[in-house]
Amino acid sequence: MLKLFDLAGADDERRFSPYCWRVRLALAHKHLPVETIPWRFTEKDRIAASGQERVPVLVDGDKWIADSWTIANYLEDAYPDRPSLFGGGAGRALSRFYVGWADTVLQPAMARLIVRDVLDRLHAKDRAYFRQSREERFGRTLEEVVADRDKKLPAFRAALSPLRVALQGQPFLAGAAPLQADYIVFGSFQWARATSAFELLAKDDSVHAWRERMLDLYDGLARKAPAEAA
């Protein structure tokens, strides 16, 4: 069976990495059972065979594959008889921009709202590492980063406008059914849901409705996961 090193919080069942969620949903999309292995930031030695220090790491027999985009491409090529994650060559190439937007726009903007909440979900042994590495990245304490989050919320919601345009007239970013592009973007929302009660989306937002559809996929895979938000 496939194995996935999956970032976990204080309790083993709390899985919150946006990048691991991209892979969890890709595996479900391809009907590939997986054993997820709870992993913490400070357990870099356990994934050394992947040649790097971050999750997701997928283990398929003797292959160790890191990076959510690399893993999605690996799954597409290694399991071509299963439902496609990209819908063809153009779809695969066009999905890269979603990675770019999620990694450089969505995830950083969301972090500025909820990163302090993430700290509370972590295993005790990860907290010092997380605080130090993130505070270095932001150049401020985590408390300072999120202090004015209510004021930042309108700009965050406005930054989701490309999603609203994309969702006009189609239920998923990829059309009538979701593909990897949906999982790429959803990973960040699932990260927030798993770690923070802060209401990122207004209930009448089409992005909210899309997130609900994503939560329902695969027998509620994401919805059933331990979370702070509804």
Added chain:
Amino acid sequence: MLKLFDLAGADDERRFSPYCWRVRLALAHKHLPVETIPWRFTEKDRIAASGQERVPVLVDGDKWIADSWTIANYLEDAYPDRPSLFGGGAGRALSRFYVGWADTVLQPAMARLIVRDVLDRLHAKDRAYFRQSREERFGRTLEEVVADRDKKLPAFRAALSPLRVALQGQPFLAGAAPLQADYIVFGSFQWARATSAFELLAKDDSVHAWRERMLDLYDGLARKAPAEAA
């Protein structure tokens, strides 16, 4: 022959609408000859048959089709034997997010740098309309909007990060060859090039290299058009 109402400036040959350029390149992609008709903002009566007041408007026999996204979809469906603009159903759905990003992020950010330059390119009869409608939108004079553009340039360039991620390892957003997604994003760059000498991109930027490739397409269709920038 197909006809396209195409926004023009003071001289008929200066074509600068980002949305019309999306269609110009879509038509070239499909090897469809077109007669472009120079049109000005204030000539709304000439496109009344389209049921709305903006270009691009494509005329195909007795059909009048408005809106660049609607036109691209029309061309894909009406000319299915020609090269595809989307690379299949998934590619078509996934291209909508590019419309969203270009329309709500790229184009507004670019406007804050060059909108005053656009005014100088316009036909005399369009200038009052353009200044008034754009100043209402921005809530400031056009001169005020662009006054600090050198200071805004780093943030503009940073906002292009999703493109840089997408272009890692592939020459076009759609992969080895361009599709409508490339034309959607390129339209804004061609708009800037046609109207302003302001240097939006650093020469060592992968987005710059992509823009060069886009300018070369279809025997230099976009490069040969009257422009202010190289």
